[in-house]
Amino acid sequence: xxxxxxxxxxxxxxxxxxxxxxxxxxxxxxxxxxxxxxxxxxxxxxxxxxxxxxxxxxxxxxxxxxxxxxxxxxxxxxxxxxxxxxxxxxxxxxxxxxxxxxxxxxxxxxxxxxxxxxxxxxxxxxxxxxxxxxxxxxxxxxxxxxxxxxxxxxxxxxxxxxxxxxxxxxxxxxxxxxxxxxxxxxxxxxxxxxxxxxxxxxxxxxxxxxxxxxxxxxxxxxxxxxxxxxxxxxxxxxxxxxxxxxxxxx
Amino acid sequence: xxxxxxxxxxxxxxxxxxxxxxxxxxxxxxxxxxxxxxxxxxxxxxxxx
Numbered sequence: 001x002x003x004x005x006x007x008x009x010x011x012x013x014x015x016x017x018x019x020x021x022x023x024x025x026x027x028x029x030x031x032x033x034x035x036x037x038x039x040x041x042x043x044x045x046x047x048x049x050x051x052x053x054x055x056x057x058x059x060x061x062x063x064x065x066x067x068x069x070x071x072x073x074x075x076x077x078x079x080x081x082x083x084x085x086x087x088x089x090x091x092x093x094x095x096x097x098x099x100x101x102x103x104x105x106x107x108x109x110x111x112x113x114x115x116x117x118x119x120x121x122x123x124x125x126x127x128x129x130x131x132x133x134x135x136x137x138x139x140x141x142x143x144x145x146x147x148x149x150x151x152x153x154x155x156x157x158x159x160x161x162x163x164x165x166x167x168x169x170x171x172x173x174x175x176x177x178x179x180x181x182x183x184x185x186x187x188x189x190x191x192x193x194x195x196x197x198x199x200x201x202x203x204x205x206x207x208x209x210x211x212x213x214x215x216x217x218x219x220x221x222x223x224x225x226x227x228x229x230x231x232x233x234x235x236x237x238x239x240x241x242x243x244x245x246x247x248x249x250x
Numbered sequence: 251x252x253x254x255x256x257x258x259x260x261x262x263x264x265x266x267x268x269x270x271x272x273x274x275x276x277x278x279x280x281x282x283x284x285x286x287x288x289x290x291x292x293x294x295x296x297x298x299x
Binding site: 042043046047050051134136139144146159161162163164165166167169171204205206207209210221222223227228229232233 | 280281284285287288289290291292293294295296297298299
């Protein structure tokens with residue numbers, strides 16, 4: 001039997017290393033940078049792949065929801081009075097026959113009510129559903145119609161916003177549109193075709209881009225440049241064909 | 251990691267369940283943070299105003 005205790009033997013065989021402050025600092029920052037790196041890698045992966053996967057799953061469901069909405073949405077035929085028409089007319093002249101357009105009720109917030117197609121953009125060739133609203137939740141599905149602006153196909157300036165790099169990024173290639181390219185938006189009253197007229201880059205606070213316009217316009221807005229929300233890329237397109245085009249555009 | 255797992259209370263099945271719950275909560279919290287960061291810094295959705 002040994003008269004040396006077991007504890008003493010362990011201490012002798014495995015002496016605890018003493019780390020210098022410099023070594024401890026290096027270890028600390030090493031782990032810190034590794035952690036930050038993994039966090040950022042996860043962030044990039046989440047933004048590019050996870051959000052897109054969810055948006056694509058949602059988009060499939062929303063496309064079916066929009067198609068179903070087309071059949072149930074209430075539409076009304078109303079008289080169209082062109083802006084600038086004098087309110088008082090000469091009673092001696094025969095009254096012109098009133099032109100009519102079809103309008104639809106504004107959909108409830110979050111409702112998928114339209115499908116946008118842009119044949120020259122691969123991602124939007126087959127269509128992407130548009131929901132009512134531009135809150136963070138609404139835009140998780142990719143594209144949303146700005147409330148208080150007319151619906152697509154109606155007189156005025158219909159505004160649709162969409163993600164550029166995340167959540168399916170439906171407007172990723174919006175910068176490739178050139179004047180003359182066609183944009184089709186299908187709603188409850190039919191398919192409306194717009195022709196691109198102009199693209200501009202503005203600050204996010206420039207409200208003039210969503211102001212009402214004479215005729216019927218579609219304004220697409222998205223972040224610019226890619227992977228940044230510093231500016232906005234705006235595409236203006238004018239209605240050229242559709243159920244209301246002949247009356248509104250002439 | 252192993253030490254943290256072993257320090258969870260209860261017998262092994264309880265430790266496993268607790269660890270799974272902690273991982274799920276951590277992933278959800280992480281996704282929430284990523285979502286907030288992405289929506290505010292990377293791509294707001296292109297809204298105006």
